[in-house]
Amino acid sequence: MATPSLAMIPSGYKASKVYSVLPESGVGDFDFTRATTATRVNSSGLIEEMAINVPRLEYPLIDGVVNGCPSLLLEPQATNVIINSNVFTPNSNVILNTDNSISPDGTLNASKVTANSGTSLKLVDTNGASSGTYRFSVFAKKNTHNIIQLGGGGIVGHANFNLETGEYSSGGFMENYGNGWYRCSLQFSAGTPTSHYVSFSDSLSANRLSTSVSTGSFFLFGMQSETTSYTTSYIPTNGSAVTRNAETCNGAGDADTFNDSEGVLMAEISALANDLTNRTIALSDGTTSNTVRIQYLTVSNSIWATVTNIGAGGNQAILQYTSSDITTNSKVSIKYKENDFSLWVDGFEVATDTSGVTFSANTLNTLQFDRGNGNENFYGNTKQLQYYNSALTDSELETLTSWTSFSDMANGQQYSII
């Protein structure tokens, strides 16, 4: 197997930089920006705040336990409009005890919500909510009560969540954060609620704002309301809305790193959501005129690999693959060579093109998590990125994009092994 001339395995970082393992000179290191703080899941499985411009290595949680190598997490801008993300307002039918339990950030700052006796609407509320299409989320943990409801005040829309079994009703979603904590979320597509609520529910099929007979309790931490179609990393707030700025990661390599006539770009990646946006990793000349790209795009669950040489007439190869789910990890490689282009995904050659040219000498000079010109930023998880300055054989490409074992595949795609 050939040795890559550039390889980034998420493992080394400092403010404004993501280190590449190869080349050893450091010319393959990435420039990184994010003008605000942000949170991640660290190697202990806890939510941790990272300083301005510090890249985030996000550790995968499988059934709530860290399992496997971290990914470089790159996210778009998002704003949590709930001005006090960890302050809950109880109605008269519940009792709130703050700083009562260890939260997913590892400190004693989760609140316990206990229902009074009797049949009534039992909920906690928060001020602040987004409008239009947005997503509401909260971390919740069962104590002696296990079914809750999330909704928006004044508009239709709710979902119910079982904090014991991990089941949820239509429209909801749950992520297991370990130690009994789940991040429960719900998307709203229209309307302008004045607030969000978390209420006691007696069943997964309970109607919106139903009364409850429960006298038990559960724990809450960290609410978020953001104008995204999916839940992004937790943005703590304390008195005002907080924006996490978008991240950029680019500028790896130089003209000596890349071969203009042939090569292979490999990425082990997953999308944050199937949100029908362009998200691109590109080898380029710093423009969109000469590029070798791997990208998610506006077609559902599609992975595209393209080679573009505008001076030679435009796209030289467009290779498309439809994944079952782009939010699970895939090992993707594009091979480029005159009249010999191919796309490999998870051990299989899925598309080829036998007509097209590549680039003149000293054209390709940068590898970026965007389209080459700062647009179509790649927002997703990257477990590894490699570049080979020669066209690998089919056997090598099969090896490069294959899972090395059953457990490697299961962990890589974040499946539970039962």
Add this chain to the structure above:
Amino acid sequence: MANEIYYTSWWGSPEKIGWGSIYFDFNNPLTREYEARVIADGGTIEAIGCVNNADFN
């Protein structure tokens, strides 16, 4: 001699499995060089085992 202070210690040649295994450096040369470069530059290293286990390493 009792209470004698040794200014240097020699831990022999640790083996991966066997004597001195707790001192054995499991990282290969590329991993070690990468780790040294990052630390010398003031960076932070995490999950170095993932580098050591990379297909190309």
